Amino acid sequence: MEIYHRISDIRDYVKARRREGKKIGFVPTMGYLHQGHLTLMERAKEENDIVIASIFINPTQFGPDEDYEDYPRNLEHDAKLAKGVGIDIIFAPKVEEIYLKNACTRVEVDDLTTKLCGASRPGHFRGVCTIVTKLFNIVNPDRAYFGQKDAQQVLVIKKMVEDLNFDVKIVVVPIVREEDGLAMSSRNKYLSTKEREAALILFKSLTLAKNMIEAGKRDANLIKSQIIKNIENEPLARIDYVHIANEKNLKEVDLVTGKILIALAVYIGETRLIDNILLEV
Amino acid sequence: MEIYHRISDIRDYVKARRREGKKIGFVPTMGYLHQGHLTLMERAKEENDIVIASIFINPTQFGPDEDYEDYPRNLEHDAKLAKGVGIDIIFAPKVEEIYLKNACTRVEVDDLTTKLCGASRPGHFRGVCTIVTKLFNIVNPDRAYFGQKDAQQVLVIKKMVEDLNFDVKIVVVPIVREEDGLAMSSRNKYLSTKEREAALILFKSLTLAKNMIEAGKRDANLIKSQIIKNIENEPLARIDYVHIANEKNLKEVDLVTGKILIALAVYIGETRLIDNILLEV
Known part of the structure; x- marks a missing residue:
């Protein structure tokens, strides 16, 4: 397993694998991996030749009073866990690699995003849709894996993929729970x-x-x-x-x-x- | 030259050409082709193995009082002209093929779009960015060709491509004029x-x-x-x-x-x- 930090490295890698006819699975995460993420990765491994996981805490999906700064981070541990389930590449870019200073483009799904988490977290799904668009354009996967725990996110991403004609199959994986029932997070x-x-x-x-x-x-x-x-x-x-x-x-x-x-x-x-x-x- | 109307046909065609290692050039147009368009196509032919031109009058970039209904159409003549400059495929979808009834996703470039044509034509660049995103996702080109006549559009598209990490090179081709100087349109x-x-x-x-x-x-x-x-x-x-x-x-x-x-x-x-x-x- 390799850890890439640069967009150009991921692109080169994916292009080389595509020339070999390989199918690419993609698991976008914000890191601090738990069994929920690992289940996505295992499913992706079953269904694709190559699996890329991204670890990127996306600042634009956090509100000003939310926990962006405090969000837990542990790339070293994440890398061990990802390697354990057979991930081929971790893409762990810095914020500056992903967002140019003068970035001003956003992707919005107008329906679906006003309720539930969209109501409590204004701008959240704009941040999610924009980063997922960017990651899809960078990684160019055949399939991408999302957890059912973020039920609204799943619907929003599926709508975006349909509306913008992304050639990516969205695979939704059930919630993984602790023994006593708490959803992993x-x-x-x-x-x-x-x-x-x-x-x-x-x-x-x-x-x-x-x-x-x-x-x-x-x-x-x-x-x-x-x-x-x-x-x-x-x-x-x-x-x-x-x-x-x-x-x-x-x-x-x-x-x-x-x-x-x-x-x-x-x-x-x-x-x-x-x-x-x-x-x- | 073939004319495709279905997204799935374009996708299949492009995937087959990619497997052969071919480079794909793309010229998005609204049809009623003139020498300006043909110059884009000629440039695209020089620089790519395969050139796809789309002919699609995009309703979402027209304002309610604008000329969407009246915009000139002549697919048969367009096809002759495109064939004459060596276009491989024309993609001429119906509106229903491109926009689902409940489509609600849009791409916005916030800077650059408030002035000039963006000020006179509110929503115009939202329509442009959304359709170009969709067409890029459908055609998956290496290079896409735009005319300098739409100077602001060129800047907006370049910004969108940069911000959303599209792996498409934007090639801008100078204005083509009639003999007396009128820009072709x-x-x-x-x-x-x-x-x-x-x-x-x-x-x-x-x-x-x-x-x-x-x-x-x-x-x-x-x-x-x-x-x-x-x-x-x-x-x-x-x-x-x-x-x-x-x-x-x-x-x-x-x-x-x-x-x-x-x-x-x-x-x-x-x-x-x-x-x-x-x-x-």
Whole structure:
């Protein structure tokens, strides 16, 4: 495995592999890898000849009061983990390699981005779409792998790929959870022991909702109010949003039917965590 | 030469040529080809193994009161001309092939697009950047050819390519003029005989400015006021803008020095024409 920092090195590498007829898989990450990322990488290895993972904490998808500066970083450890699952190349550029000082081009997906995380994090998806466009243009992959944990991101990226005719297949990989159910996230590192315990409220609330639906409940507002009540009982938790929506367009539903996404964003102390489940009713 | 209407056909064709190691040149046009387009195509033929030209009147770059419906179309004649200069493939998709009904993704270049044509035609460059992104993703060319007549478009596209890391070399080809100096344009077709004569005022005014600068004049405002006076003397002409600017950032200058763009947009009757010259002082 090699670590490249330069766009030109990645381009040269990919062009050489393409001349050999190799299929390229791509796993874009912000590093501080956990089993969720590694599962994406393993899937990419199964389906492609070559897998490139990027490790880049993209400043433009963080709001001014968010955790860009504090976002955990450990390239050396990441490299070991990535090598362990057979990644061929890590692309770990500096910010200056990716963003020129006078950069002024942005990619926007207008629908889908106003709700959920888009509402709490204005500009977030603009940053995501712009960096993913850039990385796709740099890496030129056949397939790119994203985690279902960022449910809205997955929908936005798929829409962007469709609308802008990127010749990249988007592969979505299910959420990987800790044994007790907490969705894996680099931000779990921020949690104190007490917060770590409290953070289980996300998974517990989703499970509660799932059980209600499996027991025949179909009133989305009732289910939502139960989720809210459940989270509000946890003193360390503060709700950002609870959303029961059509899986494709993210519009809130009154009736639970068809393919449904239940998505949460909850602050545990200072740490904002997200989680979701997909259900077919 | 073949004419393709489907994205999948272009993709298959390009992939097959790439496997043969061929270099792909691309000339995006809105059709109704004239010698300006053909010059782009000839240049592309010189520099690439394969040249693809697109003929697509992009609705999203026209304002609601502009000439999208009336824009001249003649695919059959275009095909003959393109074949004559050795184009390999024409890509002539229908609007529905390019834009899905629920498309909601756009590419924006924030600087450069507020002035000149961007000021007179709000949303124009958003439409241009979005369609060029899509066409680049569909055609996947090594080089793409644009005419200097659309001076601002050239700068915007170059910035977009830089900012979004497209692996496409942008080649800019000088303005092609009629014998009397009128810049070639598909929109010249709109001009009546009298308007055709009046339209010469654009080239004459640029020549006047050039002569003033060659005679040692450096006061941009003085030169600009001479251009304006000159155009205002033509009864059929109505100025949209006259801009004397830094060639790179399009900022208006007070002093004519370095690389300078003098750009005009002038209505001749109902027809909006643009023209420009680049000067190095």
